[in-house]
Amino acid sequence: MRFLVQKFGGTSVATPELRERAALRVAAARKEGYTPVVVVSAMGRKGEPYATDTLINFVRQVSRDIPAREMDLLMSCGEIISGVVMVATLEKMGYPAVLLTGAQAGIITDGNHNEARIVRVKPEKLLTHAREGKIVVVAGFQGISEDGEITTLGRGGSDTTAAALGVALNAEYVDIYTDVEGIMTADPRIVTDAVALEMVTYDEICQLAHEGAKVVHPRAVEIVMQKNIPLRVRSTFSDAPGTLVTNSGEVYKGTIDITRDRTITGITQIPNVVQFKVATGDGPDGLEQQRRLFKALALAGISLDFINVYPHQVVFTVKEDVSEKAAQVMENTGFNPEIRPGCAKVAAVGAGMTGVPGVMAAIVEAMTKENIPILQSNDSYTTIWVLVRREDMERAVRALHRRFINGG
Ligand code: ADP
Ligand code: MG
Numbered sequence: 352m353r354f355l356v357q358k359f360g361g362t363s364v365a366t367p368e369l370r371e372r373a374a375l376r377v378a379a380a381r382k383e384g385y386t387p388v389v390v391v392s393a394m395g396r397k398g399e400p401y402a403t404d405t406l407i408n409f410v411r412q413v414s415r416d417i418p419a420r421e422m423d424l425l426m427s428c429g430e431i432i433s434g435v436v437m438v439a440t441l442e443k444m445g446y447p448a449v450l451l452t453g454a455q456a457g458i459i460t461d462g463n464h465n466e467a468r469i470v471r472v473k474p475e476k477l478l479t480h481a482r483e484g485k486i487v488v489v490a491g492f493q494g495i496s497e498d499g500e501i502t503t504l505g506r507g508g509s510d511t512t513a514a515a516l517g518v519a520l521n522a523e524y525v526d527i528y529t530d531v532e533g534i535m536t537a538d539p540r541i542v543t544d545a546v547a548l549e550m551v552t553y554d555e556i557c558q559l560a561h562e563g564a565k566v567v568h569p570r571a572v573e574i575v576m577q578k579n580i581p582l583r584v585r586s587t588f589s590d591a592p593g594t595l596v597t598n599s600g601e602v603y604k605g606t607i608d609i610t611r612d613r614t615i616t617g618i619t620q621i622p623n624v625v626q627f628k629v630a631t632g633d634g635p636d637g638l639e640q641q642r643r644l645f646k647a648l649a650l651a652g653i654s655l656d657f658i659n660v661y662p663h664q665v666v667f668t669v670k671e672d673v674s675e676k677a678a679q680v681m682e683n684t685g686f687n688p689e690i691r692p693g694c695a696k697v698a699a700v701g702a703g704m705t706g707v708p709g710v711m712a713a714i715v716e717a718m719t720k721e722n723i724p725i726l727q728s729n730d731s732y733t734t735i736w737v738l739v740r741r742e743d744m745e746r747a748v749r750a751l752h753r754r755f756i757n758g759g
Contacts, residue, residue: 360509
């Protein structure tokens with residue numbers, strides 16, 4: 352059997368019209384000779400009746416202290432409801448279909464409730480139904496632990512379900528259907544003229560996703576790349592070809608690798624970061640203070656970013672949701688940091704920038720032209736980051752997109 356995994360995100364199954372569109376894509380795959388395996392997310396986003404956030408808010412009205420195990424039982428419902436609706440839609444169109452929960456589909460995870468990791472897949476039941484000619488629909492985002500507990504996979508978990516099934520079934524493709532035309536050169540909510548990338552490498556999309564382009568979950572990419580299963584990100588709403596994600600340097604089925612020609616693949620942003628500047632004194636005592644500071648933060652499990660160490664001080668950022676804890680830890684250790692809340696991290700990502708001179712100069716020039724102060728910067732082989740004020744974030748993303756992608 353030639354398997355094709357088709358994953359439909361929350362916005363792609365939000366209304367009856369969209370679900371019909373999704374079902375038509377499944378039917379089309381079948382006509383092309385594939386055995387489609389459909390993975391669904393919960394229907395719609397926050398506020399809509401069966402969206403996961405809505406279920407969570409509902410129970411939180413009773414208590415804010417719900418055990419992680421019960422949260423998982425609750426959160427697994429959204430995808431099950433969505434799956435039943437998808438089966439009903441397919442059946443109505445004349446396609447026999449069957450829904451499997453994550454557990455029934457053999458998605459075996461560790462026992463880490465709310466953030467479980469898939470450890471293996473036992474697809475026997477799925478294969479039985481597929482052999483009978485049924486379209487198998489799988490509830491995304493959920494699994495079962497070795498000792499029989501229902502778990503969920505964290506944000507973007509349905510992407511991970513699709514990826515794991517793709518590997519287990521040795522699928523020809525894993526198709527991620529969403530509300531945009533593929534992986535774009537920037538978040539289309541910020542850059543209206545962002546364009547869909549025809550092709551990106553696994554590494555590039557991992558990098559983009561880690562830097563804030565949450566269109567596909569990085570864990571899903573890590574899974575498919577182990578077995579070289581190509582992934583496509585496509586729109587449920589249009590017939591655009593979408594983005595092919597595959598191995599670097601590979602000429603995939605007639606497509607030419609165009610990823611080598613570009614310096615910058617995309618611009619990303621992460622809002623809500625907080626900058627800390629900590630005076631540590633200099634000399635041997637200063638070094639000892641710096642050691643104490645980093646150790647205390649590490650012991651508290653706080654991950655730091657944008658770390659710059661100077662003789663007299665240390666500068667770094669943390670995510671806003673842990674900034675209070677970080678400040679507390681520093682105070683308890685005897686430090687008095689200068690805190691700058693309301694920052695954002697903007698990144699230019701591209702494997703092609705390695706060894707290309709002048710990228711940083713171009714970034715500084717673009718920021719200067721827009722009067723955007725750069726609070727900090729950092730770079731690696733494939734990424735250059737700048738820290739800006741939150742209120743400058745959108746303008747910074749647009750400026751870099753103009754400079755590097757739309758030829759400014
Ligand atoms: P789904 O519900 O289908 O899983 P997501 O919200 O997880 O959808 O991902 C799609 C969204 O990701 C888009 O609506 C878009 O706003 C956002 N996004 C952010 N950065 C990018 C990017 N570089 N390319 C495409 N989409 C992006
Ligand atoms: Mg998603």
